[in-house]
Amino acid sequence: MKPTKSIEDYLEAIYILSLKGKDIRMKDIAQLASVKLPSATEAINKLIKNGYVEHSPYSDVTLTKKGEKIGKEIWNKHQILYKFLKEVLGISQDKAFREACLIEHFISDETREKLKKFIKKTLS
Amino acid sequence: MKPTKSIEDYLEAIYILSLKGKDIRMKDIAQLASVKLPSATEAINKLIKNGYVEHSPYSDVTLTKKGEKIGKEIWNKHQILYKFLKEVLGISQDKAFREACLIEHFISDETREKLKKFIKKTLS
DNA sequence: CCTATTTATTAGGTTAACCTAACTTTTAAA
DNA sequence: TTTAAAAGTTAGGTTAACCTAATAAATAGG
Known part of the structure; x- marks a missing residue:
């Protein structure tokens, strides 16, 4: 569970x-x-x-x-969300961190992977 | 509060x-x-x-x-998240809906607005 | 090496959100 | 128009996650 x-x-x-x-x-x-x-x-x-x-x-x-x-997975999701919020959307460091902390529990592995690839593509 | x-x-x-x-x-x-x-x-x-x-x-x-x-705001956040997950990241309809339902409570108004503009730009 | 401070645990209580079982009110069909 | 079914409420209980106050163990400074 x-x-x-x-x-x-x-x-x-x-x-x-x-x-x-x-x-x-x-x-x-x-x-x-x-x-x-x-x-x-x-x-x-x-x-x-x-x-x-x-x-x-x-x-x-x-x-x-x-x-x-599990700890690593959640931290990884956090980091990806943080990067997206900060670098793609332009949310401030603090706010991006705080929102990533909340959202990290709710994205699937699939979303994490797709988001990761998307960030890479977008920021290049 | x-x-x-x-x-x-x-x-x-x-x-x-x-x-x-x-x-x-x-x-x-x-x-x-x-x-x-x-x-x-x-x-x-x-x-x-x-x-x-x-x-x-x-x-x-x-x-x-x-x-x-409040109900309208949350539903609006849901719809924007759903669109992003489905159309930008390519998550399936069902899964995108379910994840949007969870995340909708945790994004700020600023994130919602920036995400909305970002989707528009990206899908055009 | 002893005692004051810091760290950790235990005991007991609160709140939010859910549940089942029992009861009441409303609605609708015979 | 009475009564069975559906809808809603009340009562009482559970669980997760927190808290304060009291107590116990460990550590460090004189």
Whole structure:
């Protein structure tokens, strides 16, 4: 079954943090997801139950293969949408980023691919 | 404050029904919103409380000016997104419709306008 | 090495949006 | 014109995602 928007958001946040190479702590996740620590704890427990992350209390969080795949996919959709909004339509950086954050959960893989090719063609 | 995605969906559904000119009943709304009748009742009560619709029990539902404005806006965003997905990217009719339904809640008025102009230019 | 601060968890509560079951009102057919 | 079916409402329950307050564990500075 498809993960919820919220689960996708957490996986994306953790994925972005993982790209920086440092240990990922609950506070980092809470901060990036703009929620309080208890909400992050609760969310991470759900992610664990679904096999998306590994975590022991008071320790760092790591993505499983399954979790990484989703985090990466969402981040990829985000980036493509961002580029389209900013460079093709001319939306400001900030606004393009914020809208990409919202739309990223709702475009199919097919749309992502077609949009990607379209951007490439249009900007060349 | 911005209406929720759910409220926007109901207003859009009611707006679409209103275009057909017939009386709008709870069952029509429930059907178009893909919810059961009690959910529609509850939703309509919230819409009334927020001044989006008028309704007396066991009677038909009408949009206020305020409600119509939002329903129309969302439907307009839907149509522009649909056209972009279908005619510019080449997504199938069904899929384009379904994705437009999801994305419509998240694009700004600015994005809608720029997308509209872009489609016009691209398809000419 | 101990204690103050930071980080994390647990407990308990809220809200939005849905549901089923039971009941009421309206409509329409015999 | 009565009654069965359809439409709508009310009552009560569930789930997801958040919150605050209280508590516990880990870490770092004196």
